[in-house]
Amino acid sequence: MKKPVLVALIVLLVGAGIVAANSLFLVAQTQQAVVFQFGQYVRTIQEPGLQVKLPLIQNVIFYDRRVLELNPPAEQVILADQKRLVVDTYLRYRIADPLRFYQAVTNETQAASRLSDIVISALRRVLGNSTLAELLSPARARLMQEMKVAVDREARELGISVTDMRIRRADLPEETSQAIFARIRSEREREAREFRAQGQELAQQIRARADRERTVLLAEAQKRAQELRGDGDAQSIRIYASAFDADPSFFDFYRSLQAYRKALADGTTTLVLSPDGDFFRYFDHKEAASSR
Known part of the structure:
Protein backbone atom coordinates (compact mmCIF):
# COMPACT_ATOMS: atom_id res chain seq x y z
CA MET A 1 0.00 0.00 0.00
CA LYS A 2 1.30 3.37 -0.93
CA LYS A 3 2.22 5.71 1.86
CA PRO A 4 -0.20 8.56 0.90
CA VAL A 5 -3.10 6.13 0.92
CA LEU A 6 -2.09 4.84 4.38
CA VAL A 7 -1.90 8.33 5.76
CA ALA A 8 -5.30 9.18 4.32
CA LEU A 9 -6.77 6.04 5.86
CA ILE A 10 -5.32 6.87 9.26
CA VAL A 11 -6.67 10.41 9.05
CA LEU A 12 -10.06 9.05 8.06
CA LEU A 13 -10.12 6.63 10.95
CA VAL A 14 -9.06 9.31 13.44
CA GLY A 15 -11.70 11.65 12.08
CA ALA A 16 -14.31 8.93 12.31
CA GLY A 17 -13.27 8.28 15.90
CA ILE A 18 -13.58 11.95 16.76
CA VAL A 19 -16.97 12.15 15.09
CA ALA A 20 -18.13 9.03 16.89
CA ALA A 21 -16.86 10.35 20.23
CA ASN A 22 -18.74 13.61 19.71
CA SER A 23 -21.86 11.77 18.58
CA LEU A 24 -22.24 9.63 21.69
CA PHE A 25 -22.93 10.72 25.27
CA LEU A 26 -24.00 8.90 28.43
CA VAL A 27 -26.92 9.95 30.60
CA ALA A 28 -26.34 8.62 34.13
CA GLN A 29 -29.01 7.19 36.41
CA THR A 30 -29.10 10.43 38.41
CA GLN A 31 -29.16 12.73 35.37
CA GLN A 32 -31.48 14.09 32.72
CA ALA A 33 -30.42 16.03 29.65
CA VAL A 34 -31.60 18.65 27.19
CA VAL A 35 -30.22 18.63 23.63
CA PHE A 36 -29.87 21.89 21.67
CA GLN A 37 -28.85 22.53 18.09
CA PHE A 38 -27.49 25.96 17.32
CA GLY A 39 -29.22 27.18 20.50
CA GLN A 40 -32.57 25.72 19.55
CA TYR A 41 -34.26 23.04 21.61
CA VAL A 42 -34.16 19.56 20.08
CA ARG A 43 -35.24 17.07 22.73
CA THR A 44 -35.28 16.12 26.42
CA ILE A 45 -33.76 12.87 27.68
CA GLN A 46 -34.92 11.62 31.10
CA GLU A 47 -33.96 7.97 30.76
CA PRO A 48 -30.44 6.77 31.55
CA GLY A 49 -28.25 5.18 28.89
CA LEU A 50 -26.06 5.87 25.88
CA GLN A 51 -27.48 8.55 23.59
CA VAL A 52 -26.59 9.94 20.15
CA LYS A 53 -26.34 13.53 18.95
CA LEU A 54 -25.09 15.27 15.88
CA PRO A 55 -21.45 16.15 16.45
CA LEU A 56 -20.31 19.75 16.51
CA ILE A 57 -23.75 21.20 15.82
CA GLN A 58 -25.59 19.84 18.86
CA ASN A 59 -24.75 20.31 22.54
CA VAL A 60 -26.14 18.70 25.67
CA ILE A 61 -26.91 20.25 29.09
CA PHE A 62 -27.24 17.88 32.04
CA TYR A 63 -29.42 18.39 35.12
CA ASP A 64 -29.83 16.39 38.31
CA ARG A 65 -32.97 14.26 38.38
CA ARG A 66 -32.74 13.47 42.11
CA VAL A 67 -34.72 15.22 44.85
CA LEU A 68 -32.81 18.35 45.85
CA GLU A 69 -32.95 20.28 49.10
CA LEU A 70 -33.07 24.01 49.71
CA ASN A 71 -32.66 25.83 53.03
CA PRO A 72 -33.87 29.39 52.52
CA PRO A 73 -32.63 32.03 54.98
CA ALA A 74 -34.75 32.49 58.11
CA GLU A 75 -37.40 35.15 57.62
CA GLN A 76 -39.22 37.36 60.13
CA VAL A 77 -42.96 37.42 59.51
CA ILE A 78 -45.84 39.26 61.17
CA LEU A 79 -48.78 37.03 62.05
CA ALA A 80 -52.45 37.96 61.90
CA ASP A 81 -52.41 38.65 65.67
CA GLN A 82 -49.49 41.08 65.12
CA LYS A 83 -46.97 38.76 66.74
CA ARG A 84 -43.56 38.48 65.11
CA LEU A 85 -41.85 35.17 64.39
CA VAL A 86 -38.52 34.25 62.83
CA VAL A 87 -39.38 31.25 60.65
CA ASP A 88 -36.79 28.81 59.33
CA THR A 89 -37.96 26.45 56.56
CA TYR A 90 -36.59 23.79 54.29
CA LEU A 91 -37.75 22.71 50.84
CA ARG A 92 -37.39 19.52 48.81
CA TYR A 93 -37.83 19.74 45.07
CA ARG A 94 -36.90 18.14 41.78
CA ILE A 95 -36.41 19.44 38.25
CA ALA A 96 -39.57 18.21 36.56
CA ASP A 97 -39.21 20.02 33.22
CA PRO A 98 -35.54 20.45 32.22
CA LEU A 99 -36.33 22.67 29.22
CA ARG A 100 -38.46 25.10 31.21
CA PHE A 101 -35.87 25.00 33.99
CA TYR A 102 -33.16 25.94 31.48
CA GLN A 103 -35.25 28.73 30.00
CA ALA A 104 -36.31 30.17 33.39
CA VAL A 105 -33.24 29.89 35.62
CA THR A 106 -30.52 28.09 33.60
CA ASN A 107 -28.80 26.49 36.63
CA GLU A 108 -29.37 25.35 40.20
CA THR A 109 -27.78 28.45 41.74
CA GLN A 110 -30.28 30.74 40.06
CA ALA A 111 -33.05 28.27 40.90
CA ALA A 112 -32.16 28.38 44.62
CA SER A 113 -32.34 32.18 44.61
CA ARG A 114 -35.73 32.24 42.85
CA LEU A 115 -37.15 29.49 45.07
CA SER A 116 -36.03 31.32 48.22
CA ASP A 117 -37.96 34.40 47.09
CA ILE A 118 -41.03 32.27 46.36
CA VAL A 119 -40.84 30.57 49.78
CA ILE A 120 -40.51 33.88 51.63
CA SER A 121 -43.45 35.33 49.71
CA ALA A 122 -45.61 32.30 50.52
CA LEU A 123 -44.58 32.45 54.19
CA ARG A 124 -45.62 36.06 54.51
CA ARG A 125 -48.88 35.50 52.65
CA VAL A 126 -50.03 32.36 54.49
CA LEU A 127 -48.71 33.11 57.98
CA GLY A 128 -49.82 36.72 57.69
CA ASN A 129 -53.39 35.39 57.73
CA SER A 130 -52.76 32.99 60.64
CA THR A 131 -52.34 33.41 64.38
CA LEU A 132 -49.66 32.08 66.69
CA ALA A 133 -52.24 29.78 68.29
CA GLU A 134 -52.94 28.20 64.90
CA LEU A 135 -49.25 27.78 64.21
CA LEU A 136 -48.80 25.94 67.52
CA SER A 137 -51.89 23.76 67.05
CA PRO A 138 -52.68 20.81 64.75
CA ALA A 139 -53.73 23.45 62.20
CA ARG A 140 -50.01 23.85 61.51
CA ALA A 141 -50.15 20.85 59.13
CA ARG A 142 -52.87 22.58 57.11
CA LEU A 143 -50.79 25.75 56.95
CA MET A 144 -47.75 23.77 55.77
CA GLN A 145 -49.81 22.15 53.02
CA GLU A 146 -51.19 25.52 51.98
CA MET A 147 -47.68 26.96 51.73
CA LYS A 148 -46.41 23.92 49.82
CA VAL A 149 -49.22 24.23 47.28
CA ALA A 150 -48.56 27.96 46.87
CA VAL A 151 -44.80 27.45 46.40
CA ASP A 152 -45.30 24.51 44.03
CA ARG A 153 -47.71 26.51 41.88
CA GLU A 154 -45.13 29.25 41.31
CA ALA A 155 -42.21 26.82 41.07
CA ARG A 156 -43.93 24.97 38.20
CA GLU A 157 -43.27 28.03 36.07
CA LEU A 158 -39.56 27.37 36.64
CA GLY A 159 -39.84 23.71 35.65
CA ILE A 160 -39.61 22.69 39.31
CA SER A 161 -41.88 20.35 41.28
CA VAL A 162 -41.97 20.82 45.08
CA THR A 163 -42.15 17.47 46.89
CA ASP A 164 -42.05 18.71 50.49
CA MET A 165 -41.94 21.89 52.51
CA ARG A 166 -41.68 22.19 56.30
CA ILE A 167 -41.15 24.78 58.99
CA ARG A 168 -37.98 23.67 60.69
CA ARG A 169 -38.06 26.21 63.50
CA ALA A 170 -40.16 29.21 64.51
CA ASP A 171 -38.70 31.50 67.17
CA LEU A 172 -39.51 34.88 68.58
CA PRO A 173 -37.19 37.71 67.51
CA GLU A 174 -34.25 38.22 69.85
CA GLU A 175 -35.52 41.51 71.27
CA THR A 176 -39.01 40.07 71.75
CA SER A 177 -37.60 36.97 73.44
CA GLN A 178 -35.62 39.10 75.88
CA ALA A 179 -38.69 41.21 76.67
CA ILE A 180 -40.81 38.09 77.22
CA PHE A 181 -38.15 36.47 79.39
CA ALA A 182 -37.90 39.67 81.44
CA ARG A 183 -41.68 39.75 81.82
CA ILE A 184 -41.78 36.08 82.83
CA ARG A 185 -38.97 36.62 85.33
CA SER A 186 -40.78 39.65 86.77
CA GLU A 187 -44.01 37.65 86.99
CA ARG A 188 -42.27 34.78 88.78
CA GLU A 189 -40.60 37.18 91.20
CA ARG A 190 -43.98 38.78 91.92
CA GLU A 191 -45.52 35.37 92.53
CA ALA A 192 -42.62 34.47 94.82
CA ARG A 193 -43.15 37.66 96.81
CA GLU A 194 -46.85 36.90 97.08
CA PHE A 195 -46.13 33.36 98.25
CA ARG A 196 -43.65 34.64 100.83
CA ALA A 197 -46.14 37.24 102.04
CA GLN A 198 -48.86 34.61 102.27
CA GLY A 199 -46.48 32.34 104.15
CA GLN A 200 -45.57 35.10 106.58
CA GLU A 201 -49.23 35.97 107.07
CA LEU A 202 -50.07 32.33 107.70
CA ALA A 203 -47.16 32.03 110.13
CA GLN A 204 -48.37 35.12 112.00
CA GLN A 205 -51.87 33.66 112.15
CA ILE A 206 -50.52 30.38 113.49
CA ARG A 207 -48.37 32.19 116.07
CA ALA A 208 -51.30 34.39 117.10
CA ARG A 209 -53.57 31.36 117.43
CA ALA A 210 -50.89 29.55 119.45
CA ASP A 211 -50.46 32.62 121.70
CA ARG A 212 -54.22 32.78 122.24
CA GLU A 213 -54.38 29.09 123.03
CA ARG A 214 -51.40 29.43 125.40
CA THR A 215 -53.06 32.37 127.13
CA VAL A 216 -56.30 30.42 127.47
CA LEU A 217 -54.46 27.35 128.78
CA LEU A 218 -52.47 29.43 131.27
CA ALA A 219 -55.62 31.20 132.43
CA GLU A 220 -57.41 27.88 132.84
CA ALA A 221 -54.40 26.42 134.68
CA GLN A 222 -54.20 29.44 136.99
CA LYS A 223 -57.93 29.25 137.58
CA ARG A 224 -57.66 25.56 138.37
CA ALA A 225 -54.67 26.18 140.64
CA GLN A 226 -56.57 28.89 142.50
CA GLU A 227 -59.52 26.55 142.82
CA LEU A 228 -57.26 23.82 144.17
CA ARG A 229 -55.55 26.25 146.54
CA GLY A 230 -58.94 27.45 147.67
CA ASP A 231 -60.10 23.88 148.22
CA GLY A 232 -56.87 23.15 150.12
CA ASP A 233 -57.20 26.26 152.24
CA ALA A 234 -60.81 25.44 153.00
CA GLN A 235 -59.91 21.89 153.91
CA SER A 236 -57.01 23.15 156.05
CA ILE A 237 -59.35 25.55 157.83
CA ARG A 238 -61.81 22.75 158.44
CA ILE A 239 -59.03 20.56 159.85
CA TYR A 240 -57.77 23.38 162.06
CA ALA A 241 -61.28 24.09 163.21
CA SER A 242 -61.89 20.43 164.00
CA ALA A 243 -58.60 20.22 165.91
CA PHE A 244 -59.42 23.39 167.85
CA ASP A 245 -62.86 22.10 168.72
CA ALA A 246 -61.42 18.76 169.84
CA ASP A 247 -58.60 20.15 172.04
CA PRO A 248 -58.20 23.94 172.07
CA SER A 249 -55.16 23.88 174.36
Whole structure:
Protein backbone atom coordinates (compact mmCIF):
# COMPACT_ATOMS: atom_id res chain seq x y z
CA MET A 1 0.00 0.00 0.00
CA LYS A 2 1.30 3.37 -0.93
CA LYS A 3 2.22 5.71 1.86
CA PRO A 4 -0.20 8.56 0.90
CA VAL A 5 -3.10 6.13 0.92
CA LEU A 6 -2.09 4.84 4.38
CA VAL A 7 -1.90 8.33 5.76
CA ALA A 8 -5.30 9.18 4.32
CA LEU A 9 -6.77 6.04 5.86
CA ILE A 10 -5.32 6.87 9.26
CA VAL A 11 -6.67 10.41 9.05
CA LEU A 12 -10.06 9.05 8.06
CA LEU A 13 -10.12 6.63 10.95
CA VAL A 14 -9.06 9.31 13.44
CA GLY A 15 -11.70 11.65 12.08
CA ALA A 16 -14.31 8.93 12.31
CA GLY A 17 -13.27 8.28 15.90
CA ILE A 18 -13.58 11.95 16.76
CA VAL A 19 -16.97 12.15 15.09
CA ALA A 20 -18.13 9.03 16.89
CA ALA A 21 -16.86 10.35 20.23
CA ASN A 22 -18.74 13.61 19.71
CA SER A 23 -21.86 11.77 18.58
CA LEU A 24 -22.24 9.63 21.69
CA PHE A 25 -22.93 10.72 25.27
CA LEU A 26 -24.00 8.90 28.43
CA VAL A 27 -26.92 9.95 30.60
CA ALA A 28 -26.34 8.62 34.13
CA GLN A 29 -29.01 7.19 36.41
CA THR A 30 -29.10 10.43 38.41
CA GLN A 31 -29.16 12.73 35.37
CA GLN A 32 -31.48 14.09 32.72
CA ALA A 33 -30.42 16.03 29.65
CA VAL A 34 -31.60 18.65 27.19
CA VAL A 35 -30.22 18.63 23.63
CA PHE A 36 -29.87 21.89 21.67
CA GLN A 37 -28.85 22.53 18.09
CA PHE A 38 -27.49 25.96 17.32
CA GLY A 39 -29.22 27.18 20.50
CA GLN A 40 -32.57 25.72 19.55
CA TYR A 41 -34.26 23.04 21.61
CA VAL A 42 -34.16 19.56 20.08
CA ARG A 43 -35.24 17.07 22.73
CA THR A 44 -35.28 16.12 26.42
CA ILE A 45 -33.76 12.87 27.68
CA GLN A 46 -34.92 11.62 31.10
CA GLU A 47 -33.96 7.97 30.76
CA PRO A 48 -30.44 6.77 31.55
CA GLY A 49 -28.25 5.18 28.89
CA LEU A 50 -26.06 5.87 25.88
CA GLN A 51 -27.48 8.55 23.59
CA VAL A 52 -26.59 9.94 20.15
CA LYS A 53 -26.34 13.53 18.95
CA LEU A 54 -25.09 15.27 15.88
CA PRO A 55 -21.45 16.15 16.45
CA LEU A 56 -20.31 19.75 16.51
CA ILE A 57 -23.75 21.20 15.82
CA GLN A 58 -25.59 19.84 18.86
CA ASN A 59 -24.75 20.31 22.54
CA VAL A 60 -26.14 18.70 25.67
CA ILE A 61 -26.91 20.25 29.09
CA PHE A 62 -27.24 17.88 32.04
CA TYR A 63 -29.42 18.39 35.12
CA ASP A 64 -29.83 16.39 38.31
CA ARG A 65 -32.97 14.26 38.38
CA ARG A 66 -32.74 13.47 42.11
CA VAL A 67 -34.72 15.22 44.85
CA LEU A 68 -32.81 18.35 45.85
CA GLU A 69 -32.95 20.28 49.10
CA LEU A 70 -33.07 24.01 49.71
CA ASN A 71 -32.66 25.83 53.03
CA PRO A 72 -33.87 29.39 52.52
CA PRO A 73 -32.63 32.03 54.98
CA ALA A 74 -34.75 32.49 58.11
CA GLU A 75 -37.40 35.15 57.62
CA GLN A 76 -39.22 37.36 60.13
CA VAL A 77 -42.96 37.42 59.51
CA ILE A 78 -45.84 39.26 61.17
CA LEU A 79 -48.78 37.03 62.05
CA ALA A 80 -52.45 37.96 61.90
CA ASP A 81 -52.41 38.65 65.67
CA GLN A 82 -49.49 41.08 65.12
CA LYS A 83 -46.97 38.76 66.74
CA ARG A 84 -43.56 38.48 65.11
CA LEU A 85 -41.85 35.17 64.39
CA VAL A 86 -38.52 34.25 62.83
CA VAL A 87 -39.38 31.25 60.65
CA ASP A 88 -36.79 28.81 59.33
CA THR A 89 -37.96 26.45 56.56
CA TYR A 90 -36.59 23.79 54.29
CA LEU A 91 -37.75 22.71 50.84
CA ARG A 92 -37.39 19.52 48.81
CA TYR A 93 -37.83 19.74 45.07
CA ARG A 94 -36.90 18.14 41.78
CA ILE A 95 -36.41 19.44 38.25
CA ALA A 96 -39.57 18.21 36.56
CA ASP A 97 -39.21 20.02 33.22
CA PRO A 98 -35.54 20.45 32.22
CA LEU A 99 -36.33 22.67 29.22
CA ARG A 100 -38.46 25.10 31.21
CA PHE A 101 -35.87 25.00 33.99
CA TYR A 102 -33.16 25.94 31.48
CA GLN A 103 -35.25 28.73 30.00
CA ALA A 104 -36.31 30.17 33.39
CA VAL A 105 -33.24 29.89 35.62
CA THR A 106 -30.52 28.09 33.60
CA ASN A 107 -28.80 26.49 36.63
CA GLU A 108 -29.37 25.35 40.20
CA THR A 109 -27.78 28.45 41.74
CA GLN A 110 -30.28 30.74 40.06
CA ALA A 111 -33.05 28.27 40.90
CA ALA A 112 -32.16 28.38 44.62
CA SER A 113 -32.34 32.18 44.61
CA ARG A 114 -35.73 32.24 42.85
CA LEU A 115 -37.15 29.49 45.07
CA SER A 116 -36.03 31.32 48.22
CA ASP A 117 -37.96 34.40 47.09
CA ILE A 118 -41.03 32.27 46.36
CA VAL A 119 -40.84 30.57 49.78
CA ILE A 120 -40.51 33.88 51.63
CA SER A 121 -43.45 35.33 49.71
CA ALA A 122 -45.61 32.30 50.52
CA LEU A 123 -44.58 32.45 54.19
CA ARG A 124 -45.62 36.06 54.51
CA ARG A 125 -48.88 35.50 52.65
CA VAL A 126 -50.03 32.36 54.49
CA LEU A 127 -48.71 33.11 57.98
CA GLY A 128 -49.82 36.72 57.69
CA ASN A 129 -53.39 35.39 57.73
CA SER A 130 -52.76 32.99 60.64
CA THR A 131 -52.34 33.41 64.38
CA LEU A 132 -49.66 32.08 66.69
CA ALA A 133 -52.24 29.78 68.29
CA GLU A 134 -52.94 28.20 64.90
CA LEU A 135 -49.25 27.78 64.21
CA LEU A 136 -48.80 25.94 67.52
CA SER A 137 -51.89 23.76 67.05
CA PRO A 138 -52.68 20.81 64.75
CA ALA A 139 -53.73 23.45 62.20
CA ARG A 140 -50.01 23.85 61.51
CA ALA A 141 -50.15 20.85 59.13
CA ARG A 142 -52.87 22.58 57.11
CA LEU A 143 -50.79 25.75 56.95
CA MET A 144 -47.75 23.77 55.77
CA GLN A 145 -49.81 22.15 53.02
CA GLU A 146 -51.19 25.52 51.98
CA MET A 147 -47.68 26.96 51.73
CA LYS A 148 -46.41 23.92 49.82
CA VAL A 149 -49.22 24.23 47.28
CA ALA A 150 -48.56 27.96 46.87
CA VAL A 151 -44.80 27.45 46.40
CA ASP A 152 -45.30 24.51 44.03
CA ARG A 153 -47.71 26.51 41.88
CA GLU A 154 -45.13 29.25 41.31
CA ALA A 155 -42.21 26.82 41.07
CA ARG A 156 -43.93 24.97 38.20
CA GLU A 157 -43.27 28.03 36.07
CA LEU A 158 -39.56 27.37 36.64
CA GLY A 159 -39.84 23.71 35.65
CA ILE A 160 -39.61 22.69 39.31
CA SER A 161 -41.88 20.35 41.28
CA VAL A 162 -41.97 20.82 45.08
CA THR A 163 -42.15 17.47 46.89
CA ASP A 164 -42.05 18.71 50.49
CA MET A 165 -41.94 21.89 52.51
CA ARG A 166 -41.68 22.19 56.30
CA ILE A 167 -41.15 24.78 58.99
CA ARG A 168 -37.98 23.67 60.69
CA ARG A 169 -38.06 26.21 63.50
CA ALA A 170 -40.16 29.21 64.51
CA ASP A 171 -38.70 31.50 67.17
CA LEU A 172 -39.51 34.88 68.58
CA PRO A 173 -37.19 37.71 67.51
CA GLU A 174 -34.25 38.22 69.85
CA GLU A 175 -35.52 41.51 71.27
CA THR A 176 -39.01 40.07 71.75
CA SER A 177 -37.60 36.97 73.44
CA GLN A 178 -35.62 39.10 75.88
CA ALA A 179 -38.69 41.21 76.67
CA ILE A 180 -40.81 38.09 77.22
CA PHE A 181 -38.15 36.47 79.39
CA ALA A 182 -37.90 39.67 81.44
CA ARG A 183 -41.68 39.75 81.82
CA ILE A 184 -41.78 36.08 82.83
CA ARG A 185 -38.97 36.62 85.33
CA SER A 186 -40.78 39.65 86.77
CA GLU A 187 -44.01 37.65 86.99
CA ARG A 188 -42.27 34.78 88.78
CA GLU A 189 -40.60 37.18 91.20
CA ARG A 190 -43.98 38.78 91.92
CA GLU A 191 -45.52 35.37 92.53
CA ALA A 192 -42.62 34.47 94.82
CA ARG A 193 -43.15 37.66 96.81
CA GLU A 194 -46.85 36.90 97.08
CA PHE A 195 -46.13 33.36 98.25
CA ARG A 196 -43.65 34.64 100.83
CA ALA A 197 -46.14 37.24 102.04
CA GLN A 198 -48.86 34.61 102.27
CA GLY A 199 -46.48 32.34 104.15
CA GLN A 200 -45.57 35.10 106.58
CA GLU A 201 -49.23 35.97 107.07
CA LEU A 202 -50.07 32.33 107.70
CA ALA A 203 -47.16 32.03 110.13
CA GLN A 204 -48.37 35.12 112.00
CA GLN A 205 -51.87 33.66 112.15
CA ILE A 206 -50.52 30.38 113.49
CA ARG A 207 -48.37 32.19 116.07
CA ALA A 208 -51.30 34.39 117.10
CA ARG A 209 -53.57 31.36 117.43
CA ALA A 210 -50.89 29.55 119.45
CA ASP A 211 -50.46 32.62 121.70
CA ARG A 212 -54.22 32.78 122.24
CA GLU A 213 -54.38 29.09 123.03
CA ARG A 214 -51.40 29.43 125.40
CA THR A 215 -53.06 32.37 127.13
CA VAL A 216 -56.30 30.42 127.47
CA LEU A 217 -54.46 27.35 128.78
CA LEU A 218 -52.47 29.43 131.27
CA ALA A 219 -55.62 31.20 132.43
CA GLU A 220 -57.41 27.88 132.84
CA ALA A 221 -54.40 26.42 134.68
CA GLN A 222 -54.20 29.44 136.99
CA LYS A 223 -57.93 29.25 137.58
CA ARG A 224 -57.66 25.56 138.37
CA ALA A 225 -54.67 26.18 140.64
CA GLN A 226 -56.57 28.89 142.50
CA GLU A 227 -59.52 26.55 142.82
CA LEU A 228 -57.26 23.82 144.17
CA ARG A 229 -55.55 26.25 146.54
CA GLY A 230 -58.94 27.45 147.67
CA ASP A 231 -60.10 23.88 148.22
CA GLY A 232 -56.87 23.15 150.12
CA ASP A 233 -57.20 26.26 152.24
CA ALA A 234 -60.81 25.44 153.00
CA GLN A 235 -59.91 21.89 153.91
CA SER A 236 -57.01 23.15 156.05
CA ILE A 237 -59.35 25.55 157.83
CA ARG A 238 -61.81 22.75 158.44
CA ILE A 239 -59.03 20.56 159.85
CA TYR A 240 -57.77 23.38 162.06
CA ALA A 241 -61.28 24.09 163.21
CA SER A 242 -61.89 20.43 164.00
CA ALA A 243 -58.60 20.22 165.91
CA PHE A 244 -59.42 23.39 167.85
CA ASP A 245 -62.86 22.10 168.72
CA ALA A 246 -61.42 18.76 169.84
CA ASP A 247 -58.60 20.15 172.04
CA PRO A 248 -58.20 23.94 172.07
CA SER A 249 -55.16 23.88 174.36
CA PHE A 250 -53.29 21.35 172.18
CA PHE A 251 -54.16 23.32 169.04
CA ASP A 252 -52.82 26.46 170.68
CA PHE A 253 -49.67 24.56 171.63
CA TYR A 254 -49.27 23.26 168.03
CA ARG A 255 -49.63 26.75 166.61
CA SER A 256 -46.93 27.98 168.99
CA LEU A 257 -44.56 25.24 167.80
CA GLN A 258 -45.18 26.32 164.20
CA ALA A 259 -44.31 29.87 165.18
CA TYR A 260 -41.08 28.70 166.90
CA ARG A 261 -40.07 26.74 163.79
CA LYS A 262 -40.60 29.69 161.45
CA ALA A 263 -38.90 32.18 163.74
CA LEU A 264 -35.82 30.03 164.32
CA ALA A 265 -35.66 28.27 160.95
CA ASP A 266 -32.39 29.76 159.61
CA GLY A 267 -30.49 29.34 162.92
CA THR A 268 -29.13 32.89 162.83
CA THR A 269 -32.14 34.78 164.10
CA THR A 270 -31.75 36.48 167.47
CA LEU A 271 -34.93 37.25 169.39
CA VAL A 272 -34.97 39.65 172.30
CA LEU A 273 -38.13 38.75 174.22
CA SER A 274 -39.27 38.62 177.79
CA PRO A 275 -39.26 35.06 179.17
CA ASP A 276 -42.62 35.77 180.71
CA GLY A 277 -44.13 36.82 177.44
CA ASP A 278 -46.81 34.92 175.52
CA PHE A 279 -44.28 33.63 173.01
CA PHE A 280 -42.67 31.39 175.70
CA ARG A 281 -45.77 30.67 177.68
CA TYR A 282 -45.45 26.91 177.03
CA PHE A 283 -41.96 26.76 178.55
CA ASP A 284 -42.07 26.01 182.29
CA HIS A 285 -39.19 28.13 183.58
CA LYS A 286 -39.55 27.09 187.21
CA GLU A 287 -39.33 23.38 186.44
CA ALA A 288 -36.33 24.06 184.22
CA ALA A 289 -34.52 25.89 187.04
CA SER A 290 -35.18 23.15 189.62
CA SER A 291 -33.91 20.49 187.23
CA ARG A 292 -30.64 22.35 186.82
